[in-house]
Amino acid sequence: MPELPEVETYRRFIDETSLFQPITEVEVQDPKRQLQVDLDDFRRTLRGEQFTQTARIGKQLFLETARGPIVTMHFGMTGDVAYYKDEADTPRFARAIFHFENGFKFAFLDSRKFGRLGLTQSVAAFRLQKKLGPDALTLSTEELTQGLARKKSAIKPLLLDQRIAPGVGNWIADEVLFQAQLEPERPADSLQPAEVDRLATCIREVLETAIAAEAIYRDFPSHYLIHAREWDEAPASATKDAHLHCPRCQTLIQKKYVGGRATYFCPNCQV
DNA sequence: GCCTATGTTTCAGT
DNA sequence: CACTGAAACATAGG
DSSP states (O other): OOSHHHHHHHHHHHHHHSTTOOEEEEEESOHHHHBSSOHHHHHHHHTTOOEEEEEEETTEEEEEETTSOEEEEEOTTTEEEEEESSGGGOOTTEEEEEEETTSOEEEEEETTOOOEEEEESOHHHHHHHHTOOSOGGGOOHHHHHHHHTTOOSBHHHHHTOTTTSTTOOHHHHHHHHHHTTOOTTOBGGGOOHHHHHHHHHHHHHHHHHHHHTTTOGGGSOTTOGGGGTOGGGSOTTSOTTOOOBOTTTOOBOEEEEETTEEEEEOTTTOO
């Protein structure tokens, strides 16, 4: 699930549950695959340590500790978080578990194991190394213009480029383009300045709306395209492949692949 | 068994 | 060098 709104929601969850609690033990189920540093180093660094604050750039989360080292967390396609006390409540797919002195545990869940945990000394250094652009939640028109400069490819894959608008994922990209009424395959260099400005505004507004709904899609406004993706939200009478209609003009929502990713759009509203 | 999947990286080809 | 498309990763769910 995790695009920027989910990661921001996880960040707030961690702020509410897991700060200022001494860490007594750390478990990582499949360190070879999901931990980017040595497991013993990771545990030695964190035992006796505590998380003091969190930060986020795009889909990348940072858990800062009192003594300095920062845990980096990326949720891949299926990452999630949990906080619980009883062993019996250990959630399915808990891939990393941080035990606190008060008996509670914070778990990093991830069925597909595409998520990654690591350590860094500085958020700024990590950002440079990963070439992450300015966070999409506060992306300005100037920053977006800069990111799209001299780009000729379709606008949608560029929105997914974490160097340009980190935090935008496949579903949010479709929503943003729908709200901005732009065709996903428009070449970036064909966008007029007013269209880039509209796009930047829609990126921020869609993300703010999604965060306000704690990334629960069924709570998104009814004029959002996202509902066309949630087939199980469709009326029981609808058949599985019955595409939903555009909330603006009722035209049938189309699906195609753009940049290799499933893309939903309204062929009438988006030009 | 078949297909799809909210992400990222890597590699081959143009 | 820039860009594109496909594959790979590992697993669940329909």
